Amino acid sequence: xxxxxxxxxxxxxxxxxxxxxxxxxxxxxxxxxxxxxxxxxxxxxxxxxxxxxxxxxxxxxxxxxxxxxxxxxxxxxxxxxxxxxxxxxxxxxxxxxxxxxxxxxxxxxxxxxxxxxxxxxxxxxxxxxxxxxxxxxxxxxxxxxxxxxxxxxxxxxxxxxxxxxxxxxxxxxxxxxxxxxxxxxxxxxxxxxxxxxxxxxxxxxxxxxxxx
Amino acid sequence: xxxxxxxxxxxxxxxxxxxxxxxxxxxxxxxxxxxxxxxxxxxxxxxxxxxxxxxxxxxxxxxxxxxxxxxxxxxxxxxxxxxxxxxxxxxxxxxxxxxxxxxxxxxxxxxxxxxxxxxxxxxxxxxxxxxxxxxxxxxxxxxxxxxxxxxxxxxxxxxxxxxxxxxxxxxxxxxxxxxxxxxxxxxxxxxxxxxxxxxxxxxxxxxxxxxxxxxxxxxxxxxxxxxxxxxxxxxxxxxxxxxxxxxxxxxxxxxxxxxxxxxxxxxxxxxxxxxxxxxxxxxxxxxxxxxxxxxxxxxxxxxxxxxxxxxxxxxxxxxxxxxxxxxxxxxxxxxxxxxxxxxxxxxxxxxxxxxxxxxxxxxxxxxxxxxxxxxxxxxxxxxxxxxxxxxxxxxxxxxxxxxxxxxxxxxxxxxxxxxxxxxxxxxxxxxxxxxxxxxxxxxxxxxxxxxxxxxxxxxxxxxxxxxxxxxxx
Numbered sequence: 064x065x066x067x068x069x070x071x072x073x074x075x076x077x078x079x080x081x082x083x084x085x086x087x088x089x090x091x092x093x094x095x096x097x098x099x100x101x102x103x104x105x106x107x108x109x110x111x112x113x114x115x116x117x118x119x120x121x122x123x124x125x126x127x128x129x130x131x132x133x134x135x136x137x138x139x140x141x142x143x144x145x146x147x148x149x150x151x152x153x154x155x156x157x158x159x160x161x162x163x164x165x166x167x168x169x170x171x172x173x174x175x176x177x178x179x180x181x182x183x184x185x186x187x188x189x190x191x192x193x194x195x196x197x198x199x200x201x202x203x204x205x206x207x208x209x210x211x212x213x214x215x216x217x218x219x220x221x222x223x224x225x226x227x228x229x230x231x232x233x234x235x236x237x238x239x240x241x242x243x244x245x246x247x248x249x250x251x252x253x254x255x256x257x258x259x260x261x262x263x264x265x266x267x268x269x270x271x272x273x274x275x
Numbered sequence: 276x277x278x279x280x281x282x283x284x285x286x287x288x289x290x291x292x293x294x295x296x297x298x299x300x301x302x303x304x305x306x307x308x309x310x311x312x313x314x315x316x317x318x319x320x321x322x323x324x325x326x327x328x329x330x331x332x333x334x335x336x337x338x339x340x341x342x343x344x345x346x347x348x349x350x351x352x353x354x355x356x357x358x359x360x361x362x363x364x365x366x367x368x369x370x371x372x373x374x375x376x377x378x379x380x381x382x383x384x385x386x387x388x389x390x391x392x393x394x395x396x397x398x399x400x401x402x403x404x405x406x407x408x409x410x411x412x413x414x415x416x417x418x419x420x421x422x423x424x425x426x427x428x429x430x431x432x433x434x435x436x437x438x439x440x441x442x443x444x445x446x447x448x449x450x451x452x453x454x455x456x457x458x459x460x461x462x463x464x465x466x467x468x469x470x471x472x473x474x475x476x477x478x479x480x481x482x483x484x485x486x487x488x489x490x491x492x493x494x495x496x497x498x499x500x501x502x503x504x505x506x507x508x509x510x511x512x513x514x515x516x517x518x519x520x521x522x523x524x525x526x527x528x529x530x531x532x533x534x535x536x537x538x539x540x541x542x543x544x545x546x547x548x549x550x551x552x553x554x555x556x557x558x559x560x561x562x563x564x565x566x567x568x569x570x571x572x573x574x575x576x577x578x579x580x581x582x583x584x585x586x587x588x589x590x591x592x593x594x595x596x597x598x599x600x601x602x603x604x605x606x607x608x609x610x611x612x613x614x615x616x617x618x619x620x621x622x623x624x625x626x627x628x629x630x631x632x633x634x635x636x637x638x639x640x641x642x643x644x645x646x647x648x649x650x651x652x653x654x655x656x657x658x659x660x661x662x663x664x665x666x667x668x669x670x671x672x673x674x675x676x677x678x679x680x681x682x683x684x685x686x687x688x689x690x691x692x693x694x695x696x697x698x699x700x701x702x703x704x705x706x707x708x709x710x711x712x713x714x715x716x717x718x719x720x721x722x723x724x725x726x727x728x729x730x731x732x733x734x735x736x737x738x739x740x741x742x743x744x745x746x747x748x
Contacts, residue, residue: 071460232733
């Protein structure tokens, strides 16, 4: 390398380090704001997850993918069995996700009934990979404070854990809008974890290959 | 190795650091070895396919240069046949065989030949076209045959553009491998800015929108006309950001090392006509077809207007076929070609510029051309022709049903934010180039720009390591 090149390299690293420092400071500031919003006003999936692992009290807990989230009405269980019920299902998840959060819940509370909804489709590699991502999105905000979640993350997605340790914002990736706007904008239709969906009637003929 | 992986970030920094530390005479070897490693990270055995075409075209170039007359043409034809043969075998064998099976079935015959079972070598269409570009240019006398095998191999394998372009021309890149490159601060920063914008396009826009598009297009029969329409429009934005994001990362990484690759996209979203949109889209491929297919045909057509217009459709049909061995791509290509031809005839006959003020021509032209190209993309994305026709019918008849199940999911707002950010930036780049963010002379604004982009990537980027769409081609 010539002297001139060394000078350019020096200038590059000097500016690069300045950028990294500014980035680190901004990341910590915004990350802390998001962390507070996450703890104070959880919404939707975050709210369900937080309740399942921090203060579970119900008699019945339901686990499963979107079929469970949108299919198991907690009010029906409570009316029929006279037992309190919470739906801990999560869209795009499979048994990998449910096992992880079920273990966490059982450390704090022993429900009378656990319903686990599993379909054959959810036992594929792809489903497990999706489930890992869903699990990562849920537990990354806890890895700094909860060692058991940190251990799960280390086993299942060490790369994600590393990213979350480097960047505080990363743990809240894709949550920023719901955390920033919160209850003011998005109406929470969550009924003890059960999320009804309306207007889903399909018109027209559906080929057999696309019928679930 | 995917550009949007941590592995690549490490790879890039190590290779770039070694590149500038090593003396100039060893740099080509470093880049070649790095490119081999980069390629073999996908499916190692396919390096042999790439190696075969490199050997064939290397010798073909020398033989073409040394020979004259019919022999010269024969060597060119042999080289092109070898390249097309490999492309045809790996990419089109099953497609042709399936069509033969379908045709025989109509007459109650069975096809004794079964489909082959293998994965398409990654980026095959890209490096095959780049290799053909070399032999054609040598044949035309625009490029000297490369005598140094390693440099020729590097021309085909240069890792930034190996698997998804830009499809380079030998005149643009080979001489650069001989030039000693020095680390230059301004150049490195300029390259990294392009890389940063490429990552923004891929992680924030393309991969974010893909969540919606995949959900809709993988189950088109479950969705209303409105949903399919929105998903189709968003797919255009997705594929643009996915591919141009890749190109930006490729161009930027090469630039850091001192190599200039050709521009591949020029804000096609703001093209004022269908033809202009295509002139701004995948420039390296369409200029390839223009230079090596359209121009020779046009010369023979001798200003025969019908023939010239027909050749435009042919070029687009070929480009459709280049994209994939599926009738959906061929229909997409045909439709795109026809839309260009119809637009040209309309402009020649009606001459709307005579009656409509320029500003309105620009606004309407941009919007209408966007709708035409975006809607044609439904053939590009649909899994098969049956699905594509269903989607066309659903959109045309506005099949009943809601846009969303219930109220819009929060993710939908991310799609809108991502697409809006992209369009705003492109409008500024196109119409107000003096307004700059990461290229601003003011250091505070510039650094604020870097941090905003990085924060947005961290906050709403999708980090699931999804493949670039054009890898499959």
